[in-house]
Amino acid sequence: MGDIPPFFHSLEHDKPFSSCLTCELAFQEIDSPYTITKVFKGPECVFEYAMCLPCRQKMAESFSKESRQRITAFFENSEALSTRSQELADSEDHHEWTKHCATCRTPLAEIIDYSVACMGFGPDMVYNPFPMMICSNCEEKVQERLSKSTRDQWDKFIFDRFEGPPADALKPDGVPILV
Numbered sequence: 001m002g003d004i005p006p007f008f009h010s011l012e013h014d015k016p017f018s019s020c021l022t023c024e025l026a027f028q029e030i031d032s033p034y035t036i037t038k039v040f041k042g043p044e045c046v047f048e049y050a051m052c053l054p055c056r057q058k059m060a061e062s063f064s065k066e067s068r069q070r071i072t073a074f075f076e077n078s079e080a081l082s083t084r085s086q087e088l089a090d091s092e093d094h095h096e097w098t099k100h101c102a103t104c105r106t107p108l109a110e111i112i113d114y115s116v117a118c119m120g121f122g123p124d125m126v127y128n129p130f131p132m133m134i135c136s137n138c139e140e141k142v143q144e145r146l147s148k149s150t151r152d153q154w155d156k157f158i159f160d161r162f163e164g165p166p167a168d169a170l171k172p173d174g175v176p177i178l179v
């Protein structure tokens with residue numbers, strides 16, 4: 001493990017994310033990992049948030065059962081994901097982990113829009129399968145697996161918490177779910 005690299009720091013606050021978007025508990029004080037997600041449209045990070053694992057799990061549990069099963073199946077059946085976990089098992093270089101789309105293996109250099117996510121525990125970065133980069137094509141494939149109620153619920157969750165330009169910039173596609 002090592003420190004969370006600056007790439008995954010909060011752009012808005014110019015320092016590492018320190019608390020959960022949902023429960024607002026400080027990452028230094030909770031005994032569980034958390035994830036940091038950033039959404040890029042071209043070179044620009046248009047959206048970023050950090051959430052503790054218990055809140056992520058609560059959110060996932062609130063999704064329809066069908067949606068959950070479909071998302072799980074998408075990631076579990078991904079050969080690319082298990083291959084990269086083996087290939088990069090010894091790497092603690094976040095560039096290595098995010099060089100290709102985790103599910104279709106397209107190189108980052110050929111991708112325009114994408115999301116990245118990493119996992120932290122206290123001040124440290126946790127590797128495998130995070131950090132992860134997913135291209136917008138694959139995100140769409142995940143979104144397509146969600147029921148309309150799940151998608152609406154997710155959009156509402158995001159837009160209730162983020163007002164103004166960052167959230168607006170993401171319309172009308174909504175925010176990708178990176179479970």
Ligand SMILES: [Zn+2]
Pocket residue numbers: 020021022023024025051052053054055056
């Ligand atoms: Zn939380």
Ligand SMILES: [Zn+2]
Pocket residue numbers: 101102103104105106134135136137138139
């Ligand atoms: Zn992809």
